[in-house]
Amino acid sequence: MSILIVEDSPQQGKLLQHILKRGGFADSVFVESPGAAFDYLGLNDPSRHTDIDLILMDLLMPEMDGIAACRLIKAKEHLNTIPVIMVTSASDLDSLESAFEAGAMDYIIKPVNRGELLARVRSVLKLKQQEEALRKSEARYRAVVEDQTELICRFAPDGTLTFINEAYCRYFGKEREELIGRLFMPSIPDEDRCRIQLQITLLCPENPVVFGEHRLIQPDDEIRWLQRSDRAIFDDQGRVVEYQSVGRDITERKRAEEALHQAYEELERRVEERTAQLQEKTQHLEEVNTALKILLRQREVDKEELEEAVLSNVKTLLAPYIEKMKNSRLSTTQATYLDIVESHLNEITSPFIKRLSQEFLGLSPMEIRVADLVREGRTTKDIAELLSRSEATILFHRDNIRNKLGLKLKKVNLRSYLQSFR
Numbered sequence: 001m002s003i004l005i006v007e008d009s010p011q012q013g014k015l016l017q018h019i020l021k022r023g024g025f026a027d028s029v030f031v032e033s034p035g036a037a038f039d040y041l042g043l044n045d046p047s048r049h050t051d052i053d054l055i056l057m058d059l060l061m062p063e064m065d066g067i068a069a070c071r072l073i074k075a076k077e078h079l080n081t082i083p084v085i086m087v088t089s090a091s092d093l094d095s096l097e098s099a100f101e102a103g104a105m106d107y108i109i110k111p112v113n114r115g116e117l118l119a120r121v122r123s124v125l126k127l128k129q130q131e132e133a134l135r136k137s138e139a140r141y142r143a144v145v146e147d148q149t150e151l152i153c154r155f156a157p158d159g160t161l162t163f164i165n166e167a168y169c170r171y172f173g174k175e176r177e178e179l180i181g182r183l184f185m186p187s188i189p190d191e192d193r194c195r196i197q198l199q200i201t202l203l204c205p206e207n208p209v210v211f212g213e214h215r216l217i218q219p220d221d222e223i224r225w226l227q228r229s230d231r232a233i234f235d236d237q238g239r240v241v242e243y244q245s246v247g248r249d250i251t252e253r254k255r256a257e258e259a260l261h262q263a264y265e266e267l268e269r270r271v272e273e274r275t276a277q278l279q280e281k282t283q284h285l286e287e288v289n290t291a292l293k294i295l296l297r298q299r300e301v302d303k304e305e306l307e308e309a310v311l312s313n314v315k316t317l318l319a320p321y322i323e324k325m326k327n328s329r330l331s332t333t334q335a336t337y338l339d340i341v342e343s344h345l346n347e348i349t350s351p352f353i354k355r356l357s358q359e360f361l362g363l364s365p366m367e368i369r370v371a372d373l374v375r376e377g378r379t380t381k382d383i384a385e386l387l388s389r390s391e392a393t394i395l396f397h398r399d400n401i402r403n404k405l406g407l408k409l410k411k412v413n414l415r416s417y418l419q420s421f422r
Helices: 009-022 034-041 066-074 090-102 114-147 167-172 190-201 252-328 332-348 352-360 367-375 380-387 389-406 415-421
Strands: 002-006 028-031 054-060 085-087 108-109 150-157 161-164 211-216 221-233 240-249
Touching: 002 009, 002 034, 002 114, 009 114, 028 034, 034 054, 034 066, 054 066, 054 114, 066 085, 066 090, 085 090, 108 114, 150 167, 190 211, 190 221, 190 352, 221 252, 252 332, 252 380, 367 380, 367 389, 367 415, 380 389, 389 415
Parallel strands: 002 028, 002 054, 054 085, 085 108
Antiparallel strands: 150 161, 150 240, 211 221, 221 240
């Protein structure tokens, strides 16, 4: 530690040097006037570095008193952190108040007591070290805060700003001097402002932090969004002494969210439109399908009716005469032609016979022919004549048909039952 002694008495100056050296402070410099001290310190040369850690200043000197010298030193930014201890006689106690106002940190009474001097020197140097550590810590903290892109500020309970970082100044286009010590409330919509104020008033030692988002109206009426956290700082009695707010601009995020929301709504609208179109097409296809089913069903009905008509005409108009011709005297050639005609007619009338034989595979060919004629409404006598069989034979076949169709002992008309096969 380097100590500067400013004393107009060489004897007193050397005594102070001797005491300090024996107390462990060997690095000391002695000058006999404030002017010499100013030269050594570089009072008017801020670029000049000084290694002085403490000044022992005599209060009464002929050229300039210690109070004036102390005031000049403390007025210089590059020297104002050097502590000053006044060295004075008992008769100068009334001037100590002025010395403290000038920036002195302590005093020692002449004649100097060795123990008291060393104690005060050690105390002041220790306090200086603590202040320097605190200044370095504050400088590091300020550097961190100033480098942040977030908007950081502190304000008193009445809203007066006590601290703002550079990002805060840039964001609002203000100089630090325009804001510190003044009330400053950005242009916030009333709805958002009331919500923020309510949240801040609810802060307490148990819940000292609140987070939120709000809109901000720029001077050009552009709406931007801020996300912020507000922390209340309390004293030992739980009273709010200050608030700290940290905010960041989230406008781009909000715009992206809004664009995403609009895109989602547009997608929903398109999906609904497409769904409606598909439903309309589905309904149309269902209607077309229904119409086709009706047409196909009618086609089957028409087909069956045509088949029935052909079958009926053949059986009614042709079959009796074919049977009679077969029973007449025909030549071999004529009989062959007649068989061919009968075969072709059977092919024409086969649809009904095929359906009946598929449903009831147990019926014989003769029973199928009898069933066909019964279905047409032919009587037993008519069928016997058409098939050249006796009526007893036809009755026998009719009875077999009822048995095979499960109609035995049932009061079911055979013709009506056979007409149900279409």
